[in-house]
Amino acid sequence: MNEEGIREIVLPGEFLCEKAGRKLGNGVYLEGEKVFAKVLGIPKIEENEISIIPLAGVYIPRTGDRVIGKVVSVEISGWFVDINSPYLAFLPLSEAVVEFVDIYKTDISRYFDVDDTIFCTVSKVTKDRTVQVSMKNIGSRKLHGGVLIKINPNKVPRIIGKGGSMINIIKRKTGCEIYVGRNGYIWIKGEKKTKAVEAILKIEKESHVIGLTEKIENMLSETYEQK
Amino acid sequence: MNGEYALDLIEKGKRIDGRDFLEFRKIEIEKNLIKNAEGSARVKFGETEVIASVKFDVDEPFPDTPEEGVLIVNAEFTPLASPDFEPGPPTEDAIELARVVDRGIRASKCIKMEELCIKPGEKVWYVFVDIHVINDKGNLLDASALASLVALLDAKLPKFDGEKIIRGEFERNLPVEFKPINVSVCKVKDNFLVDPTLEEEEIVDAKLSVCVRDDGKICALQKQGEKELSFEDVEKIIEIALMKSEEIRKMVS
Amino acid sequence: MSKSEVKLLVDGKRLDGRLPEELRNIEMKVDVVSRADGSAMVKFGNTIAIAAVYGPRPLYPKHLQEARTGVLRCRYNMAPFSVVERKNPGPDRRSIEISKVIRLALEPAIFLEEFPKAAIDVFVEIIQADGSTRVTGINAASLALATAGVPMKDLVVACSAGKIENTLILDLTGLEDNNSESDMAFAMMPSKKKITLLQMDGLLNREEIKKLMDMCEKACGKIYEMQKKAIREKFLVKS
Numbered sequence: 001m002n003e004e005g006i007r008e009i010v011l012p013g014e015f016l017c018e019k020a021g022r023k024l025g026n027g028v029y030l031e032g033e034k035v036f037a038k039v040l041g042i043p044k045i046e047e048n049e050i051s052i053i054p055l056a057g058v059y060i061p062r063t064g065d066r067v068i069g070k071v072v073s074v075e076i077s078g079w080f081v082d083i084n085s086p087y088l089a090f091l092p093l094s095e096a097v098v099e100f101v102d103i104y105k106t107d108i109s110r111y112f113d114v115d116d117t118i119f120c121t122v123s124k125v126t127k128d129r130t131v132q133v134s135m136k137n138i139g140s141r142k143l144h145g146g147v148l149i150k151i152n153p154n155k156v157p158r159i160i161g162k163g164g165s166m167i168n169i170i171k172r173k174t175g176c177e178i179y180v181g182r183n184g185y186i187w188i189k190g191e192k193k194t195k196a197v198e199a200i201l202k203i204e205k206e207s208h209v210i211g212l213t214e215k216i217e218n219m220l221s222e223t224y225e226q227k
Numbered sequence: 228m229n230g231e232y233a234l235d236l237i238e239k240g241k242r243i244d245g246r247d248f249l250e251f252r253k254i255e256i257e258k259n260l261i262k263n264a265e266g267s268a269r270v271k272f273g274e275t276e277v278i279a280s281v282k283f284d285v286d287e288p289f290p291d292t293p294e295e296g297v298l299i300v301n302a303e304f305t306p307l308a309s310p311d312f313e314p315g316p317p318t319e320d321a322i323e324l325a326r327v328v329d330r331g332i333r334a335s336k337c338i339k340m341e342e343l344c345i346k347p348g349e350k351v352w353y354v355f356v357d358i359h360v361i362n363d364k365g366n367l368l369d370a371s372a373l374a375s376l377v378a379l380l381d382a383k384l385p386k387f388d389g390e391k392i393i394r395g396e397f398e399r400n401l402p403v404e405f406k407p408i409n410v411s412v413c414k415v416k417d418n419f420l421v422d423p424t425l426e427e428e429e430i431v432d433a434k435l436s437v438c439v440r441d442d443g444k445i446c447a448l449q450k451q452g453e454k455e456l457s458f459e460d461v462e463k464i465i466e467i468a469l470m471k472s473e474e475i476r477k478m479v480s
Numbered sequence: 481m482s483k484s485e486v487k488l489l490v491d492g493k494r495l496d497g498r499l500p501e502e503l504r505n506i507e508m509k510v511d512v513v514s515r516a517d518g519s520a521m522v523k524f525g526n527t528i529a530i531a532a533v534y535g536p537r538p539l540y541p542k543h544l545q546e547a548r549t550g551v552l553r554c555r556y557n558m559a560p561f562s563v564v565e566r567k568n569p570g571p572d573r574r575s576i577e578i579s580k581v582i583r584l585a586l587e588p589a590i591f592l593e594e595f596p597k598a599a600i601d602v603f604v605e606i607i608q609a610d611g612s613t614r615v616t617g618i619n620a621a622s623l624a625l626a627t628a629g630v631p632m633k634d635l636v637v638a639c640s641a642g643k644i645e646n647t648l649i650l651d652l653t654g655l656e657d658n659n660s661e662s663d664m665a666f667a668m669m670p671s672k673k674k675i676t677l678l679q680m681d682g683l684l685n686r687e688e689i690k691k692l693m694d695m696c697e698k699a700c701g702k703i704y705e706m707q708k709k710a711i712r713e714k715f716l717v718k719s
Contacts, residue, residue: 011635011711015671036633054629055715057630128596
């Protein structure tokens with residue numbers, strides 16, 4: 001971190017530190033005992049773990065991620081879902097619907113159809129990146145109405161903030177219903193959704209600036225008052 | 228198909244056909260086999276087989292070299308030579324091979340291009356070298372470069388009466404001054420190999436193709452393969468190429 | 481390697497006033513194609529290259545997919561107006577070879593195993609050509625890949641070198657390239673000191689090759705610093 005309040009950025013191939021028995025997280029690689037950056041981002045060198053917060057890059061699904069998806073096709077016993085990744089996800093019928101469904105008699109598009117937006121969980125990723133999602137976790141649901149936007153998935157942690165601090169400010173100040181997918185899809189519903197979108201896009205652009213939470217809070221207060 | 232097996236052997240110091248790392252397969256050279264070409268050669272490196280031909284034509288010189296002949300090299304990876312070759316326009320590999328062979332011939336000043344001028348600015352000899360792959364069992368580049376060279380050494384310029392070429396009647400040998408030899412040296416883990424077989428090509432880390440002239444000058448370099456080379460690797464490979472090119476040059480009269 | 485009466489060296493200086501081992505004026509800018517996942521523009525003197533990266537993205541048709549690793553695809557193209565005599569649009573043999581050579585120059589640096597069944601597409605367009613287009617393109621592509629967030633072992637840095645009138649020179653212009661006794665294209669991963677591109681044609685002995693490679697290595701060090709600066713400049717936002 002330098003005096004101008006900007007977090008230092010590292011480039012792929014730059015030396016970070018010695019491993020010194022620590023765990024290696026995302027975005028780094030090891031050569032001998034030396035740890036190097038693998039992606040463009042902000043280094044996070046802690047006592048127990050060395051990792052990089054990437055500034056760019058596609059979303060690679062990981063088991064447990066809560067994501068927002070868009071149904072792209074209806075199959076015989078499930079649906080293919082676009083989760084903003086080079087890898088298409090599959091939602092099996094058994095992971096989506098609780099009651100028994102006779103697939104030979106039922107057209108399952110009555111449950112989810114093409115273009116439906118869903119909030120779900122990545123339930124499994126094979127090493128060949130075959131991805132399965134599930135609606136079984138609490139909170140999973142179909143999202144009706146509202147607007148779906150796409151942001152750089154690497155900025156999602158910043159949008160959410162520590163313990164939800166950032167996203168809660170936006171929800172509170174705009175009164176909107178907001179679902180943030182780990183994959184960079186964000187769904188917003190409410191009268192002041194435009195203000196919410198503006199705030200989110202600003203965070204995406206200035207994510208590496210310190211004191212951003214305050215800035216956003218002020219920005220939303222001003223516009224709130226203007227209205 | 229058997230790349231993994233070949234790699235296993237190499238790590239134990241052996242090769243799939245029992246050769247030493249710096250040993251070529253049996254090289255066979257046959258020349259003057261294509262009646263309708265003004266020069267031709269058939270070269271085999273083990274089972275890899277390539278036919279190269281030289282055919283001449285007369286046309287306008289390039290504007291920046293009004294008194295020099297023109298060299299054009301083309302390579303066909305014919306579908307019969309491998310299940311991996313498909314009919315159609317040349318792939319990037321075929322194009323690369325032709326261009327690397329071309330650069331070796333051109334940069335070495337193998338052909339005396341100034342002696343191919345018929346009428347300055349108007350008529351010069353065009354030298355077409357066509358490489359036809361007959362069987363791909365690895366190391367097409369070295370085989371093609373050698374076949375091209377032998378074909379050039381075999382080539383005779385036809386008679387030209389001022390208007391048209393009189394095919395079948397010859398005036399003189401193609402003026403060839405140097406014999407550039409191409410040696411591709413492969414790196415597999417920490418080992419250096421020459422003349423890779425098809426299986427070995429699957430597992431090669433990196434390859435450097437070196438074209439060497441009679442006087443030891445290097446006329447072309449082309450790095451191939453998906454992995455990197457160190458500065459020391461490059462030096463070592465050039466050393467190997469200088470040594471092995473002599474062996475091949477002796478086979479060419 | 482054609483005959484020429486053009487004198488390229490006068491009093492030890494090149495036609496553009498440079499010393500033999502001097503680089504041209506270099507400019508670099510990232511994020512020039514907003515639609516792309518990563519992009520950059522690099523200028524070496526009058527040579528201008530723009531590179532854009534799309535991906536990793538799904539690879540179709542499926543039979544081109546590799547089950548265990550991603551695929552890198554690369555297309556080098558010269559715009560019809562980039563050269564003195566208009567170049568017909570579309571790939572010619574030279575562009576096809578250069579596309580392959582650029583791909584192999586970048587591949588060793590990319591962690592392709594992290595994207596099985598996907599593709600990373602790199603497009604290099606030469607907008608203005610004055611020698612050393614492929615290495616300018618590689619420098620731009622490397623920046624584009626890094627800013628796209630593609631995981632890499634290192635950046636890739638490239639430059640050209642050669643021999644004119646018995647003198648070894650760095651960073652050839654178009655005129656120097658056409659009239660050189662020898663020219664070399666070189667690329668490396670600067671932090672790893674590993675070479676990913678090496679092409680040469682001409683007539684050189686071993687010592688000259690070694691000298692040219694050393695010159696290139698030194699120049700690549702300088703170019704690398706410029707690449708890092710170009711990326712950092714983009715992410716500079718004052719709070």
